[in-house]
Amino acid sequence: MGVSGAGKSTLAVMLADRLDVPFIEADDYHSDEARDLMSRGIGLNDEHRTPWLDRVGAAARESADAADGIVIACSALRRIYRDRLRRYLPATKFVFLNGAPDLIAERLKGRQNHFVGQSLLESQLNVLEPLEPDEPGVTLDLSETLDALVDEALRKLGVAPNAAPATPTEVRIPR
Ligand SMILES: Nc1ncnc2c1ncn2[C@@H]1O[C@H](COP(=O)(O)OP(=O)(O)OP(=O)(O)O)[C@@H](O)[C@H]1O
Ligand SMILES: O=C(O)[C@H](O)[C@@H](O)[C@H](O)[C@H](O)CO
Secondary structure, three states: OOOOOOOOHHHHHHHHHHOOEEEEEEEOOOOHEEEHHHOOOOOOHHHHHHHHHHHHHHHHHHHHHOOOOEEEOOOOOOOHHHHHHHHHHOOEEEEEEEEOOHHHHHHHHHHOOOOOOHHHHHHHHOOOOOOOOOEEEEEEEEEHHHHHHHHHHHHHHOOOOOOOOHHHHHHHOOO
């Protein structure tokens, strides 16, 4: 979880690879209307996000049932959004990628071939509700290297990797 550009998709692919479980990209479940709004820099509201989270949750539950678990890359910015996902997968643990808006903006500027630019960042930072103490998961500092984030997430969540670490060239982010 985290705002656009926090590094969710990049880290989630690496975690799924290390854990040898499927990966779900929540961006793939947006309606055409929502994608159009976001590509014009307009942030989504609760009415847009609720049915989207239901689609993500249902797909994730189906995949998780058929495997040993699942890794989802999803903004899940508000507590109610995370509660919504937990309706489908009650044992979900969240990895909150937290960090300085300037660094995130810098990374968004450098990102290629993505339907969302820097313009959504401010609205997402306004909506963001950090992980609360009663929510299972960890908060990590997104300024760390990706390898460090993978190791820290697995260690702090107490999840054992099934697969050997991938070389960077083996990691592909489906879009
Ligand atoms: N820890 C990191 N160190 C350096 N670069 C990173 C790190 N994490 C992500 N990046 C880079 O930052 C950019 C944004 O990452 P990514 O697309 O994974 O973010 P995201 O949170 O999934 O964004 P969105 O919600 O918009 O899909 C990418 O170009 C990625 O390569
Ligand atoms: O909650 C939201 O508004 C959405 O999830 C966004 O975070 C987009 O999916 C993302 O910014 C595009 O990659």
